[in-house]
Amino acid sequence: MSLEEIYTRFCNHPRISTDSRNIVPDSLFFALKGPNFNGNTYADEALEKGAAFAIVDEAEYVSGPKTLLVPDALSCLQKLARHHRRQCQATVIALTGSNGKTTTKELILSVLERSYRTQATQGNLNNHIGVALTLLGLQKQTEMMIVEMGANHQREIAFLCELAEPDFGYITNYGKAHLEGFGGIEGVIKGKSEMYDYLRATGKTIFFNADDPIQREKLQGYDKTIGFSTTDPAHTIIKDLGADPYVKLKVDGNLIETSLSGAYNFSNCAIAVLIGNYFNVPFPEIRMGIESYVPENNRSQLLEVGKLQVLLDAYNANPSSMAAALKHLSGLEQTKKIAILGDMFELGEDAAIEHQSIADLASSLDLESLILVGKAFSRTTTDAHQFESFEELADYLKSHPISGPATVLIKASRGMALERLQDHL
Known part of the structure; x- marks a missing residue:
């Protein structure tokens, strides 16, 4: 079955299920595979529990007109997600990094949603399946979409960028995360920088922390950049007033007091300010967006x-x-x-x-x-x-x-x- 035919069914049933134990009524069930399971074996069960259609990739599990056969269910899900993203008008901001991705995503969301119809990655759905599900949740009326991208090996961020086709991007930092998969800190830097590589190759705008020497080096010679700094007047100056016990920052003489502990959260707040400024969110709304954010889920x-x-x-x-x-x-x-x-x-x-x-x-x-x-x-x-x-x-x-x-x-x-x-x- 062609992608367009699958997409027609998605438009009529715009919800996705990938777990037969938790079927969303009237959804499309994608029979994904894992090391210890084969989603094809649950296709009939998904239909019995209320799925509108089941997308399978093994012919022996086609049991009727509601079972749709494709070459690869995961690839179909991903291609469907990219196709849907292209049908929507939302500006997509991609986000990755070793630390602080989810907190930064929530701060940016809290700022942008005060002036725009905004969506963002739910929870931690930031891998090759989660990003696809995030994109398939994109509403036609949405103006801003923040897509978090996680990775634990090379070429993963590059693939996720090709999937989401972001208009803007930001890397929170480069740290010693997933060293086993990336092959050391140099592998981490290379892997996370795949986002900047994609944005440069497609001529898109990059947000960055101008106080981060690695980011400065990676972006050298590229002029579609917008940065923040605590000291460099070539970029938006955002002062770090410390974090005892909560992060405080100052922008053009205006104080922002947060509910985030830890000095490492300063840059997470600063990028939310920078992005809000870029998209013309009034400063009082930026401040309210950041000050109203309360961390949860065991984060800071x-x-x-x-x-x-x-x-x-x-x-x-x-x-x-x-x-x-x-x-x-x-x-x-x-x-x-x-x-x-x-x-x-x-x-x-x-x-x-x-x-x-x-x-x-x-x-x-x-x-x-x-x-x-x-x-x-x-x-x-x-x-x-x-x-x-x-x-x-x-x-x-x-x-x-x-x-x-x-x-x-x-x-x-x-x-x-x-x-x-x-x-x-």
Whole structure:
């Protein structure tokens, strides 16, 4: 069946399902495959549960007129997404980077939606399937679309750009994330820069952090750039007023006070200001958009737990974001500072070195106490309290409760689920 024929059906049934356990009524079900499943085997079940059509790529699973056969279901989903994006009039802003993608996306959304009909990636749907689903959710009346792109290997960002065909783009930073898939920090820089490569090749405009030497180097000689800086008058000046405990910034003498903790969130706020300015959002609306944003989902949250002030940043972690969070904690004034750090994943052969480096950094900072948890951190050489599992740490906290007042940083990769510690503090 042709793409145009599939698209006609999508226009009549503009919702997508990819999991037969959660069928959206009157949707198109795409029979995707994974290492341990074959979506084709669930096509009939999807139709029985209310899907309008099932798109399969194995002929033996065609059971009637509501089963549509294509060469490859995933490729069909992606091509359908790009085709739909081309039918819509929205300006697409693409976003990637090692740290801060989702927070930055939400800040930009909070600013732009005050002047435009705006959509953005839902949750963390930022891979080769998630970006396609994001684009297929694009409404015809939408004026601005913010598409978050994640990657853990080379050529992934390039592919996602070819899928979404962004008009603008921004890279939050280059950090030590997914080192295993990218092959080291140089691989990370090359992989994330595929977005700038695409935008340059297509003559599109690039937003950038002019204080980032890597971004400056990558964009040298390209004139379709719009940057922010804390010091360089060649770009929009946005002053960093610190983050104790919340990020504050100043633009043309105007103060913006946020609900975001961590100095590393300054650039996330600054790019939202820059993009709002570029698209002529009135400054009072830009300020309101940023000041009204409250972090959630274990990202840069500042919580009160009894007499403890908890910096909960346990959604994800890598050596770059871990170091930044520790330095922010150490720089806080007039507080007892405690760090509880969990393992960082997807570091490959660099895992032992990177965990030891973080343990050494934490030990060198002005901290009252350091607690490390996880198989990798438990093998580091340090004077810190070390636990191989969450359960061991939880048992320790029962007999050694943390006394306040104090500020406690909780940071780890998602798989550690350290947000559970809130019940043990």
